[in-house]
Structure formats: structure tokens, C-alpha cells
Amino acid sequence: MLYRGSAGKNFPESYAYVHAQIEYYPRWRSRDMASEDSARDEFVARLQARIADLEKQLHRTGPIREKIHKMSSEVVDSNPYSRLMALQRMGIVKDFERVRDVSVAVVGIGGVGSVVSEMLTRCGVGKLLLFDYDRVEMANMNRLFFTPDQVGLSKVDAAVATLKEINPDVEIAAYNYDITTIDSFQQFMTAVRCGHLRGDKPVDLVLSCVDNFEARMAINQAACELDQVWMESGVSEDAVSGHVQLLQPGHTACFACAPPLVVATGMDEKTLKKEGVCAASLPTTMAVVAGLLVQNALKYLLGFGKVTHYVGYSALTDFFPTMSMKPNPQCQNSHCRLRQQQARTEQIVSQHQRKQEPNEHQTALHEDNQWGIIITTLCDHYTNLMCRHKCGIEESVSNEESLEVGAGLHLAYSPTVITSPSVDQVKSVQSICGNLMVPSLQESVDISKETDIQDLMAQLKNI
Numbered sequence: 001m002l003y004r005g006s007a008g009k010n011f012p013e014s015y016a017y018v019h020a021q022i023e024y025y026p027r028w029r030s031r032d033m034a035s036e037d038s039a040r041d042e043f044v045a046r047l048q049a050r051i052a053d054l055e056k057q058l059h060r061t062g063p064i065r066e067k068i069h070k071m072s073s074e075v076v077d078s079n080p081y082s083r084l085m086a087l088q089r090m091g092i093v094k095d096f097e098r099v100r101d102v103s104v105a106v107v108g109i110g111g112v113g114s115v116v117s118e119m120l121t122r123c124g125v126g127k128l129l130l131f132d133y134d135r136v137e138m139a140n141m142n143r144l145f146f147t148p149d150q151v152g153l154s155k156v157d158a159a160v161a162t163l164k165e166i167n168p169d170v171e172i173a174a175y176n177y178d179i180t181t182i183d184s185f186q187q188f189m190t191a192v193r194c195g196h197l198r199g200d201k202p203v204d205l206v207l208s209c210v211d212n213f214e215a216r217m218a219i220n221q222a223a224c225e226l227d228q229v230w231m232e233s234g235v236s237e238d239a240v241s242g243h244v245q246l247l248q249p250g251h252t253a254c255f256a257c258a259p260p261l262v263v264a265t266g267m268d269e270k271t272l273k274k275e276g277v278c279a280a281s282l283p284t285t286m287a288v289v290a291g292l293l294v295q296n297a298l299k300y301l302l303g304f305g306k307v308t309h310y311v312g313y314s315a316l317t318d319f320f321p322t323m324s325m326k327p328n329p330q331c332q333n334s335h336c337r338l339r340q341q342q343a344r345t346e347q348i349v350s351q352h353q354r355k356q357e358p359n360e361h362q363t364a365l366h367e368d369n370q371w372g373i374i375i376t377t378l379c380d381h382y383t384n385l386m387c388r389h390k391c392g393i394e395e396s397v398s399n400e401e402s403l404e405v406g407a408g409l410h411l412a413y414s415p416t417v418i419t420s421p422s423v424d425q426v427k428s429v430q431s432i433c434g435n436l437m438v439p440s441l442q443e444s445v446d447i448s449k450e451t452d453i454q455d456l457m458a459q460l461k462n463i
């Protein structure tokens with residue numbers, strides 16, 4: 001029994017009603033026993049969550065936080081938003097109150113997802129959509145957020161009860177199902193596409209806090225189909241490393257662009273689990289990863305700082321590697337390839353529009369020109385060519401040497417190798433840009449091919 005006797009206590013009316021429903025529920029049994037059992041479990045879990053919530057209210061001694069309709073920056077002890085609004089006063093965030101218009105879906109309310117949900121709730125996010133199908137267990141108590149009295153409750157219902165108490169301004173929707181099943185996947189897609197706080201439109205961001213590749217691939221599929229930006233997080237099985245990653249369909253690598261070995265080989269990850277052996281987990285590592293994820297989400301949603309594409313965390317060495325991953329043109333996911341095509345088209349259109357805009361730097365900055373300085377402007381084609389020639393940084397691979405990977409690793413596909421411009425390319429640029437600067441391009445090609453450093457030093461001395 002989750003509740004104690006009511007004799008002599010003034011229990012709320014709804015408490016007695018809930019109790020009665022549990023007692024008499026078996027009378028409602030239908031002919032379809034299998035689906036009825038599952039529906040009954042779900043029903044009882046929700047009633048138990050409600051009982052736990054009512055019990056909390058019954059024994060509450062502190063004040064109940066009322067809803068606040070407008071965020072205030074007033075510095076008084078009773079204002080839960082004064083510290084957050086101070087970010088605005090200090091110039092870090094331009095308009096912090098925008099957070100109230102934001103809708104975020106959190107998939108997986110475990111060791112990372114529950115902490116992520118709490119952080120977003122405390123920041124006053126407009127709406128949270130929580131997805132999980134698991135229940136709270138005593139084995140979860142080494143992590144943050146859930147408490148022993150919530151054991152047996154569904155994670156989403158237990159989370160809703162706690163989060164609403166922390167901040168009743170946040171609208172919270174709970175989805176108690178496994179997104180990897182066919183029916184639930186469609187429901188998940190609908191929730192992401194239409195679940196925004198401000199009407200029938202997509203959520204602003206999806207945060208993945210799941211612990212398996214199957215669920216990650218399901219989120220990736222939905223994101224590529226819906227063109228939905230999402231962020232992925234993970235903690236290693238030995239509990240001492242983790243990562244967060246931004247996935248913007250068409251612009252950054254999707255989860256299938258460079259799939260983990262388990263996914264690439266089509267292995268069933270459930271077969272990897274051994275009886276009596278479980279993954280390790282530390283509340284510290286999970287909290288660090290949750291913090292990195294929410295930090296990145298806030299930067300993305302509120303437009304401050306630099307949104308990271310990927311940051312890792314090695315707890316044993318305190319190492320935080322960062323990197324960017326471009327999408328794979330040969331990605332297995334057709335929706336990803338389509339988004340890549342769209343992104344390329346958008347890029348070409350925006351480049352064209354930039355060319356059409358008047359260049360304000362073309363006007364003379366100074367009336368007189370005492371030193372006879374000539375300012376030249378390179379056309380985009382030429383600039384791109386030079387950039388590729390000199391830096392080779394158009395792709396994340398900077399040069400051929402960086403293609404080497406460590407022992408035991410190999411590249412799944414060959415990145416584009418950027419070479420020096422050919423004579424034909426130079427002629428092509430010359431035809432587009434005219435003669436301006438092109439001779440120096442030709443010279444730079446000749447110098448790189450034919451002149452060594454001693455010759456260059458000799459030429460410099462002559463000058």
C-alpha cells in the first residue's frame with residue numbers, strides 16, 4: 001500500500017475517489033485480456049502517481065508556489081526569476097523572458113533526462129514534453145532527482161509531480177510509451193510536430209537522453225523527416241565519459257551519417273547485455289552531461305554564446321574535446337540526404353542574395369589618399385578558390401595529414417580531398433573576375449610548385 005489509513009484524517013475528496021477506482025477496477029475487465037492487462041497496469045500506475053501527489057499535498061508544510069504570469073527582474077527573496085533575469089541585466093542574454101515561449105521535448109527521463117527536465121523547469125521554459133515508458137526503481141537511487149517514495153511509479157508521472165511543484169509556470173505533457181514501436185513512433189512524430197506551447201507547430205528542440213541506439217535512431221528518423229533540430233547526449237557504460245551533440249538535419253551529421261558499430265553492423269544491442277551484469281552509473285558524470293546539454297540548449301534557444309556541435313567529457317582526464325561533423329553525402333537515411341540537398345540550395349540562394357545587396361564598403365572611407373593605397377575586392381568565386389587552396393578548411397578535414405587516425409580506427413568513407421587550383425580553374429576565375437589579382441593567383445600556384453624556401457629568402461633580400 002502506498003498510502004496509510006484515513007481514519008481521523010481530512011483526506012481530499014479526490015483521494016477517496018482514486019482509492020475507490022483501484023478497488024473496483026477489476027470489474028471493468030474486457031474480453032481482450034492481453035491489452036487489458038497492459039491498460040490496467042498503465043491505469044494503476046497513473047492512480048498511484050496521483051495518490052503519491054495527493055499524499056505530498058496532504059503532508060505539505062511549506063508554502064505553495066503560485067503561478068507567475070510575467071517574469072520580473074525585481075531583486076526580492078520572493079522572486080524565483082530574479083537570478084535568471086540578472087543574465088539580461090548583465091548583457092549575457094538579450095531577452096531571457098523568451099524562454100517562456102519555448103517548447104522542449106525530452107526523450108528518456110533517466111539519470112540524465114530527469115536532471116535536464118529539472119534544470120529546464122527551474123529556468124522557466126514554456127513547455128516540456130516528457131517521453132519515457134519505464135518505472136522508477138530502487139536501483140535508480142544512485143542518481144539525482146527521483147526519491148524512494150516514487151519507486152513503482154512511471155518515470156514521466158513521477159517527474160511531472162515533482163516538476164510542477166518546483167515551477168507551476170511550466171506546462172508539462174507526459175507521454176508514457178516506447179517511441180521505438182511502430183504505433184508509438186507515429187504518436188511521437190505527431191507530438192514533436194504539433195506539440196508547441198503556442199499552437200499547432202513543431203517544438204523548438206528535442207533533447208535525447210536515452211540509453212540505447214534503437215531509440216536514438218528513432219529520434220534521428222523523426223528529426224530527419226520533420227527537419228527538426230535535436231541534441232543528443234550519452235554517458236558511457238563505465239560511467240566515466242559522456243558527450244553532447246547538436247544535430248541539425250542537412251547542416252550537421254545526423255546519427256546515421258556515422259553510425260556506431262552496433263548500428264552499422266545491424267547487431268541487436270539487446271544481445272550484448274549479460275545476465276547479472278549492468279552498466280555502471282555515477283550521478284556526477286550524469287549531472288555534468290545534463291549540465292552541458294542544457295547549457296547548449298539554452299544557448300541555442302535564447303541566442304547567446306557559441307552553440308557547440310559536439311563536446312565530449314572524459315572524467316578520468318578532465319578532457320573536453322570539441323569538434324564538428326559535416327553530413328555524409330552517402331548517408332543511409334534518405335531524409336538526411338534530402339535535407340542536405342535543401343541545405344545546399346539554401347546556401348546558394350543566400351550567397352546570391354548577398355551578392356545582390358549593395359556593398360557599403362565600396363564607398364570611399366577617406367577623401368584624400370596620401371599613400372596611394374588601392375583597395376581591391378575579390379569576387380566570391382575567387383575568394384573560395386583561394387581559401388580552398390591556401391587553407392583547405394571547407395570540410396572539417398584540414399589537410400591530408402589529418403586523415404590519419406589512431407591505431408585500430410579506420411575511416412568509413414573518404415572525405416573530399418581539396419587540391420590546388422588547376423590551370424583551367426585559374427582561367428575560369430580569370431574569365432569571371434577579370435584580370436584583377438588573377439596573376440598573383442597564378443604566381444602563388446607557381447611558387448608553391450617550383451620555389452623552395454632558400455629561393456624565396458633570396459628573392460626577399462633582393463627586394
Ligand SMILES: [Zn+2]
Pocket residue numbers: 253254255256257258327328331332333336337
Ligand atoms: Zn545522415
